[in-house]
Amino acid sequence: MRLEDEIQQKEFKDDYNKAIVNILFTQSYIVTKQNNLFKPYGLSPEQYNVLRILRGQNGNPITVSSIQDRMLNKMSNASRLVEKLKQKGLVLREECPADRRQVDIMITEKGLQLLNQLQEEILNQNNNLIQLNQEEVSQLNFLLDKLRG
Amino acid sequence: MRLEDEIQQKEFKDDYNKAIVNILFTQSYIVTKQNNLFKPYGLSPEQYNVLRILRGQNGNPITVSSIQDRMLNKMSNASRLVEKLKQKGLVLREECPADRRQVDIMITEKGLQLLNQLQEEILNQNNNLIQLNQEEVSQLNFLLDKLRG
DNA sequence: TACATTTGCATGTATATACATTTAATACAA
DNA sequence: TTGTATTAAATGTATATACATGCAAATGTA
Structure with missing residues (x-):
């Protein structure tokens, strides 16, 4: 459905401005659906993302700042998200012996099972969310990667 | 730059999953830049969006729920955003005589000047943010509109 | 008219984002 | 070695999102 109709806006100044709004609106569309899916499990999309990063470590610990680097939202707060996950028993947190400023984080068995x-x-x-064929999705990824320069 | 490199992820399950993450990541990229631009003016991106909706009314009042419908994030809270804008003198809020449950909102001269x-x-x-040529942006908008079904 | 239902908005609470500051540990230079 | 700078993480505060609830006005129906 055309963005103009969805947010009842007559027209955009140009395609660049429409693209900005289109990305923001589409992100909200996706996150809303994700929230519905995660909610029964007591997870937020951000917490889920941190768990996925930890699983990608294949058993190796990772520091809080490395998690931060890999998060989708660079401004979010890995320290506090990890704390929430720890309270749920989904991650372990322990002081790094080599550098006591750092904190090693690992996903627990319970965390893996939840994933x-x-x-x-x-x-x-995800497949239902994106009403595009294979060629179109591939093109979308190309354009988004290029967009950010 | 390839999303895989930016968030240090080896590969995605498929293009559909990459597209989900790509949209979330690109939104964060855009909002971060917008924040930097709005900050000196004491506006958040969401407050700016509400002001734009109000300007689009060309002097006609609009109710809080109509603002909500047109917001990019359907779950955000128009009532509280309007309150913030009112405190800054950027909008007017008055009871709707025809239906006293409703509240008419209008942008002030000060709000228009800020915009x-x-x-x-x-x-x-916006043009710098999107490193695509005209044809590519147009294609991106087509794909995002189609994506949402 | 009386009463239940719906609607429009405000408000309360939990979580997350945005950004500044603090604290402790480490690295580095005089 | 001592003092300074840097780094990693935690914490504090303001704003926004997500969702539930409350309240008053309007609507619908017996």
Whole structure:
């Protein structure tokens, strides 16, 4: 559906301005759906993302600042998100012996099981969320990667 | 730059999953830049968006719920955003005589002046933000509109 | 008219983002 | 070695999102 109709705006100054608004609006569309999926599990999209980063470590610990670097939102607060996950027993946090300023974070078995449980649901939803064919998705990824320069 | 490199992820399950993450990441990229631009004026991107909706009314009042409908993030809270804008003298709020449940909102002269002041800066930034040529931006808008079904 | 339902907005709470500041540990230079 | 700068993480504050609830006005119906 055309963005102009969805937000009841007659027209945009130009395609560049429309693209900005289009990306913001589409992100909100996606996050809203993700929230619905995560909610029964007591996870926020951001917490889920941190768990995925930790799983990608294949058992190796990772510091809080490395998590921050890999997060989708560079301004979010890895320290506090990790604390929330720890309270739920989904991650472990322990002082790094080599550098006591750092804190090593690892996903727990419980955290891995939660991700597995979510996995299939998410893959299905992601495909439904994006009403594009294979060639179009590929083109979209190309354009977004190029957009950021 | 490839998303995989930016967030240090080896690969995605498929293009659909990459597209989800790509949109979230690109939104964060845009909002961060917008924040920098709005900050000197004491506006958040969301407050700016509400002001733009009000300007689009060309002097006619609009209710809080209509603002909500047109906002980029359907879950945000128009009531509280309007309150913030009112405190800054950028909007007027008055009870709707025809239906006393409703509240008519209008942008003030001060609000319009602020938008004018920002206008040029924003147009310039938007063009710099999107490193695509005209044909590519147009294609991106087509894909995002189609994506949402 | 009386009463239940719906609507429009405000408000309360939890979580997250944005950004500044603090604290402790480490690195580095005089 | 001592003092300074840098780094990693935690913490504080303001704003925004997500969602539930409350309240008053309007609507619908017996």
